Amino acid sequence: MEYQNILTTxxxxxxxxxLYVQILDGEIVGVLPSKEHPISRGQLCIKGWNATAFVYHxxxxxxxxxxRGDSLEEATWAQALGLVAQRLATIRxxxxxxSIGFLTSAKCTNEENYLxxxxxxxxxxxxxxxHCARL
Amino acid sequence: MSVIEQVRAHVKERLQQLDGVVALRxxxxxxxxxxxxxxxxxxxxxxxxxxxxxxxxxxxxKRDPAVRIGVVARGGDVRALVEMAKREQVDPERLHIIxxxxxxxxxxxxxxxxxxxxxxxxxxxxxxxxxAQGAGPNPLVAEYDKMSLEERREFWERQFxxxxxxxxxxxxxxxxxxxxxxxxxxxxxxxxxxxxxxPMFHLIKAxxxxxxxxxxxxxxxxxxxxxxxxxxxxxxxRDVEALLGYVPGEDLGMGPxxxxxxxxxxxxxxxx
Numbered sequence: 001m002e003y004q005n006i007l008t009t010x011x012x013x014x015x016x017x018x019l020y021v022q023i024l025d026g027e028i029v030g031v032l033p034s035k036e037h038p039i040s041r042g043q044l045c046i047k048g049w050n051a052t053a054f055v056y057h058x059x060x061x062x063x064x065x066x067x068r069g070d071s072l073e074e075a076t077w078a079q080a081l082g083l084v085a086q087r088l089a090t091i092r093x094x095x096x097x098x099s100i101g102f103l104t105s106a107k108c109t110n111e112e113n114y115l116x117x118x119x120x121x122x123x124x125x126x127x128x129x130x131h132c133a134r135l
Numbered sequence: 136m137s138v139i140e141q142v143r144a145h146v147k148e149r150l151q152q153l154d155g156v157v158a159l160r161x162x163x164x165x166x167x168x169x170x171x172x173x174x175x176x177x178x179x180x181x182x183x184x185x186x187x188x189x190x191x192x193x194x195x196x197k198r199d200p201a202v203r204i205g206v207v208a209r210g211g212d213v214r215a216l217v218e219m220a221k222r223e224q225v226d227p228e229r230l231h232i233i234x235x236x237x238x239x240x241x242x243x244x245x246x247x248x249x250x251x252x253x254x255x256x257x258x259x260x261x262x263x264x265x266x267a268q269g270a271g272p273n274p275l276v277a278e279y280d281k282m283s284l285e286e287r288r289e290f291w292e293r294q295f296x297x298x299x300x301x302x303x304x305x306x307x308x309x310x311x312x313x314x315x316x317x318x319x320x321x322x323x324x325x326x327x328x329x330x331x332x333x334p335m336f337h338l339i340k341a342x343x344x345x346x347x348x349x350x351x352x353x354x355x356x357x358x359x360x361x362x363x364x365x366x367x368x369x370x371x372x373r374d375v376e377a378l379l380g381y382v383p384g385e386d387l388g389m390g391p392x393x394x395x396x397x398x399x400x401x402x403x404x405x406x407x
Contacts, residue, residue, distance in 0.1 A: 001154055001202055003195060005167035020167045022191075024198060033303070033357060035184040036165045042184070043359040046301040 012047040014106040019048050028052045101128035141263045143177045145233045149205045156205035157191050187309035187353050189215035193224040205231035211351035213252035214384025215309035221391050224312050232257050236264035245352045246270045256387035275366045297360035298331050304354035310347045341371050346393045349384035
């Protein structure tokens with residue numbers, strides 16, 4: 001029998017509270033706050049306490065889905081990203097760059113958010129960038 | 136030998152006959168509960184900060200009905216283990232307790248009046264450290280006692296209005312183990328609505344803690360809204376002791392009064 005706690009960072013907002021994920025024999029069994037960390041000082045909000053709830057959830061998406069008509073079909077990442085790139089290019093060319101907006105997320109890292117705004121400004125050439133914390 | 140060295144020596148010895156010992160492990164990342172097994176680096180075994188370990192013992196006992204483990208337990212942990220054992224959430228026969236008496240400073244941090252684990256009733260247990268005197272009564276309770284009924288209602292309304300419904304007080308509680316919780320039942324608590332129903336949200340929890348709360352202060356320390364939960368639970372403990380003559384966590388052999396029939400646990404006449 002193996003039981004341990006792995007320190008990680010809550011994925012739900014920009015506060016980035018550290019928390020422990022409890023692991024029993026390789027399976028996530030719960031969350032504990034980090035009592036020593038200066039950010040959360042042993043306290044979490046309801047999102048942090050449930051930060052791992054999606055991991056084994058039956059609704060969790062495990063592959064990209066592409067909408068075809070009324071149905072969502074499983075696809076590979078190459079197919080999904082290829083389609084997104086192609087449609088974004090078409091919309092930009094037909095309706096102009098400012099017809100597109102980019103919404104990013106506190107769940108992403110700084111670097112990922114930087115890359116998204118770079119994509120928006122340098123590739124699509126729009127300043128329409130916003131963030132889930134303002135939605 | 137210092138207290139920590141004595142604890143490590145006991146753990147090392149017991150690891151030869153047990154499947155593991157639950158204790159705190161300190162690494163560069165921080166300190167958290169861990170199941171030490173034979174051969175693990177016991178220099179990493181730490182005694183602080185305090186995490187509730189009774190739920191970890193319960194988790195491991197339930198996962199494997201044959202597993203025999205130890206636990207490095209503070210006074211609050213042992214009291215919680217007592218209440219969990221009475222409710223068949225841990226099995227005393229499969230548990231070795233290495234009790235650690237808290238220092239006076241540690242007792243003050245947890246407002247603990249009973250910082251030395253009482254281990255006599257446990258089949259396999261040892262105590263390390265010198266029992267400290269412990270903290271006196273909660274000063275906030277004395278202040279509360281002076282308030283009028285109206286002031287008390289206002290006090291709780293003010294405190295509970297800070298609640299962000301994180302459920303942290305329930306999640307960290309070492310004696311909360313129900314699989315379905317009244318606080319998640321839409322009959323009592325509507326999902327997605329802030330704040331919590333006043334005063335039911337906190338009073339449901341308090342009622343369920345009657346005869347169970349072992350005064351470890353983990354809920355108060357886990358509360359991001361800084362609600363003085365120990366006032367609520369100290370008052371509940373005081374009433375349970377006055378009415379039922381019961382102090383949770385004190386006596387492994389005494390049945391929990393609210394789980395017994397009235398004949399087994401007669402109400403004391405002293406109703407205030």
